[in-house]
Amino acid sequence: MASDPEQPPVSSFSQERKSSAEVTTEREPLLNGFHASENYSISAAILPFLFPAFGGLLFGYDIGATSSATVSIQSPSQSGITWYNLDSVQIGLLTSGSLYGALIGSVLAFNIADFLGRRRELIVAALLYLVGALITALAPTFLVLVAGRLVFGIGIGLAMHAAPMYIAETAPTPIRGQLISLKEFFIVIGIVAGYGLGSLWVDTVAGWRYMYGISSPIAVIMGFGMWWLPASPRWLLLRAIQRKGDVQNLKDTAILSLCQLQGRTFHDSAPQQVDDIMAELSYIGVENEVTFVEMFRGKCKKALVISAGLVLFQQITGQPSVLYYAASILQSAGFSLASDATRVSILLGVFKLIMTGVAVVVVDRLGRRPLLLGGVSGIVVSLFLLGSYYIFLDNAAVLAVVGLLLYVGCYQISFGPMGWLMIAEIFPLRLRGRGLSIAVLVNFAANALVTFAFSPLKDLLGAGILLYIFCAIAVASLVFIYFIVPETKGLTLEEIEAKCL
Structure with missing residues (x-):
């Protein structure tokens, strides 16, 4: 949304920047870690963690499944293709294709992350996961297979960039470390699942297609889940302070976001939390990009x-x-x-x-x-x-x-x-x-x-x-x-x- 020239200044809901002496006085509670207890509901915190963590699950699954897929695709009897006789360079491209895609995704994230926001970036990542998995699973030629691996890898790069941010910015402070660390847990679950399903399908005709294709339904769940979740309230408030939209509208949206993230029990405290975050952001100084x-x-x-x-x-x-x-x-x-x-x-x-x-x-x-x-x-x-x-x-x-x-x-x-x-x-x-x-x-x-x-x-x-x-x-x-x-x-x-x- 374009900035509204008539929008109220940020100071209408947060204090103006103080002189250096005054800022020191106001900042003292912040610097010493004295802040109000943060209300949250464990049940409400599960889904804002779970759907972004699916991005890590699919990353780990790709690592585990590829080790068996390279065996399956080179089998004259089980590969189900005529171009199974791959040389070492082609195997290298197959195994590392998603890694190179992740590098591309990381570069793209540098330019689009702050514009898209964490939620929409994860939706794009889920779409790339879906498209990449389908292209790889249905690939009629080796070049199409590598292209699918690259597309899937770009999804990895975006997901591994946006998921930690979204979880960090929406998680309650007392359990933030546990939730972000659980994303690594999901990566390892994905690796184990990749090894396990790969060992089941390695002796199946065209088993490598199943190994890669099974990622697609998880990507769909991830995409719909992120579509349902709200935007990061901190990203919304950053855009408000930087005047990249109607300030009051962004503030109201951030309040609704916090309400959804914390659960119904804590709806009354959401407006005060938004004001507190806005005040802290003003003191820190984030007005300019x-x-x-x-x-x-x-x-x-x-x-x-x-x-x-x-x-x-x-x-x-x-x-x-x-x-x-x-x-x-x-x-x-x-x-x-x-x-x-x-x-x-x-x-x-x-x-x-x-x-x-x-x-x-x-x-x-x-x-x-x-x-x-x-x-x-x-x-x-x-x-x-x-x-x-x-x-x-x-x-x-x-x-x-x-x-x-x-x-x-x-x-x-x-x-x-x-x-x-x-x-x-x-x-x-x-x-x-x-x-x-x-x-x-x-x-x-x-x-x-x-x-x-x-x-x-x-x-x-x-x-x-x-x-x-x-x-x-x-x-x-x-x-x-x-x-x-x-x-x-x-x-x-x-x-x-x-x-x-």
């Missing part, structure tokens, strides 16, 4: 350093490269099921699910920093054990199994959920759309780099030295977390901006 140069200054720069550093270390500390060794380590320890790579994947997926569940339960009690520091410390120990196994202790298979499980468990209580949680919380509101797109881009780019470089580095250096390098990087990430990453537990998003940046 952030420019590209401003993104690398002051609070914006600090938020970018924290978020980009976390998602970079998330990838370059060995995830998912360490899992490459899982089957051989378990085989050497005498686990007969390790001869089946799919069973190993399902086993580790279930373990990842359990450990992510642990993180979800304790994150809003312990805080973000303790889980990051404790989990990454465990990652350092696990990588040292695994590196030592491949260089010095090749007869101590039990030690390697302990190192593998320790790595998976510690990653899932630290970098796995905490990385996505922190990048959703740490950005100032007016930077959140563009800043999070940069963080997601760094995440997928680092993932692509590690995936690409892993095999040649393993051949050049050997497994042990490579794992030691990952260990050294994990130590560096521990230093980064200790000195740079703040604690955000119990703070509203506006308080995080005022107090932590």
